[in-house]
Amino acid sequence: MPALYNRVNNDELKRRMLESNEERVTLSFYQYHNLDNPERFRDELFLRWSKLGVFGRIYVAKEGINGQISVPEQQFEAFKTDMYSIPWLNGARLNISVDDDGKSFYKLKIKVRKKIVADGLDDHTFDVTKRGKHLSAQEVNNLLDNPETLVVDMRNHYESEVGHFEGAICPDVETFREALPLVEDMLEDKKDKPIIMYCTGGIRCEKASAYYLHRGFRHVHMIDGGIIEYTRQCKEQGLPIKYVGKNFVFDERMAERITEDIVSRCHQCGAPCDDHINCANDACHILFIQCPSCAEQYSHCCSKACSDFNNLPEEKREELRGQLEFNGTKFGKGRYKALRKDEPLDIS
Known part of the structure; x- marks a missing residue:
């Protein structure tokens, strides 16, 4: 039976990745879907995508899939074809990294989890499909011109520390699970105001926006595709980018630069730094x-x-x-x- 896990030493895999000249595309994706047998799906996916040279980290759960991966450039179309041949993944957004050196991952890991994002919510208590309105980059910029608009960073403190939207509320938390009740308390008296939520690629806001609508917030919006897609659209359409600094990513790169602004400091000496x-x-x-x-x-x-x-x-x-x-x-x-x-x- 073919191997369903990596069997090569991590240090060796990392060395190969760093020394390789292979052009690779780094991307992220997610999709909510009811999976009856996530374990079997995980094994099938590992066999299919390891053959295409896919590296990265993928979480599979009964509620769907969440992945951050890199794909050899010459296999990218084959990967898309294979992914979209899975009916419930057909058409899922692929968020292509905006600052990529191809050294983001060095092996493929696919894990079965209870949830594709740990949120601490009881999904049976609200309708997760009734989520906030998706905004394009132009719509984000337009809504940001409204002085009543609240912008909320749904990421962790170490992510928002190196980059965030101008004027954003950035919760001082280490996990998404902590952020949900904290943000609700912070905005308790602002349920009638327009709210824009954002995260790296959009997955956290999918769940958070549905939860806050359930909790009585009336004008909840989320950036379609998160920071990654917002930046891509701004660059493609020549729009002003209202995100400053870096976008933290959970791979070997640690971050991708969005603007040249350095908004954080060295934790040891206090000098301007965002590494x-x-x-x-x-x-x-x-x-x-x-x-x-x-x-x-x-x-x-x-x-x-x-x-x-x-x-x-x-x-x-x-x-x-x-x-x-x-x-x-x-x-x-x-x-x-x-x-x-x-x-x-x-x-x-």
Whole structure:
């Protein structure tokens, strides 16, 4: 039976990807659909798309599919044909990345999940098909000219930190699940105002807009295709882009640049910077923003403690692993107060 999972070492796969000159297209897509057997569909999809050289991360659930992938340019049409041959995926939007070097993914992972986006909602309590109105880029810009319009970023703080729409409400949350009740509370007395919600590719807003309509908000809109499609349409039609900075993406690139504006700062020294990295100490691995100067000073680590740990002999690191707690040990995302950069490693 053909393999249904990758069997090559991750480091080797990443090396191959970085050294490859193959032209690839990075894209995202999603579709809500009732799947009776997501496990069987997952296996079929892995066999079909691995043959086409597809890399990326795909989640399959009983409610549908959510994917961020890259496809060899020479196989792109074959991939579209194959995807659209699946009846319920025929015509699904493909959000093509706007700033792509082809190095976004290095292997194909398809996982079965309870939901294609973790939202914490009970879908049986409201009609998920009664969602907000989709807006084109021109319609977004027109509605933004209305001073009554509220713009809400439905992403996490580390996403909105490096880029957002002008004047957007950006919840200080680490998960979409946290954002839903927080935004509802923030806008409780504004249910009659026009609201534009946005996220990376639109999937989070599909569910959120239906939920907020259910909760009594009257004029809920969402950007069709999210930031990715909005930017593409603006560039194609010569429209002013009212999103500033970078669009955070969940792949090896970390972000794609939308405008040259730098709206965030290095978490260690405060210098203007919008480059996310993961701490080089694998026992920490916290996601944070680091400028080139601090990267050199702290050896691409988030703190002196992590830098000191990485400089220990491998045997010593293995001995201490699990005994020490670093900034990212509990899988939190970086914040200024979390990066205690000058505290040395204490192994006493």
